[in-house]
């Protein structure tokens with residue numbers, strides 16, 4: 712699918728790194744590096760503005776390598792980019808490690824997954840259908 716995008720950064724567009732990747736890596740667009748101290752968060756700009764087709768969303772997900780090596784996550788993971796959003800795509804990184812982490816301009820900080828979604832309409836009801844699960848949850852089926 713084609714998605715109109717404005718790239719105000721000096722970096723390449725988000726890109727799939729392998730043939731069948733689900734996520735496109737997206738890069739930070741920074742005038743200077745951003746230091747994240749332990750448990751600190753920062754909204755990192757990308758310089759990207761997109762026009763997502765109606766019926767689709769873009770999910771902003773963490774990169775497992777950054778998470779594993781440096782404890783870098785996304786606070787609102789997965790971030791949701793709405794089809795009617797015309798602002799800059801930003802990524803809300805958080806440093807969950809006990810060491811500072813420096814985000815560099817051009818660094819691949821997250822990945823974008825384009826996904827179809829439904830637009831639902833609530834149908835108010837007095838009762839709901841019965842199921843085996845019923846109201847059970849939060850571990851109700853046991854451990855093993």
Ligand SMILES: O=c1ccn([C@H]2C[C@H](O)[C@@H](COP(=O)(O)OP(=O)(O)OP(=O)(O)O)O2)c(=O)[nH]1
Pocket residue numbers: 771787790791792793794796799800801802803
């Ligand atoms: O990681 C993110 C999440 C959101 N957005 C942008 C696109 C999205 O369409 C808009 C609103 O996001 P969301 O609905 O998650 O935030 P909100 O707190 O509900 O704000 P709003 O009241 O503007 O919807 O912010 C980003 O750039 N990055």
Ligand SMILES: [Mg+2]
Pocket residue numbers: none
């Ligand atoms: Mg919202």
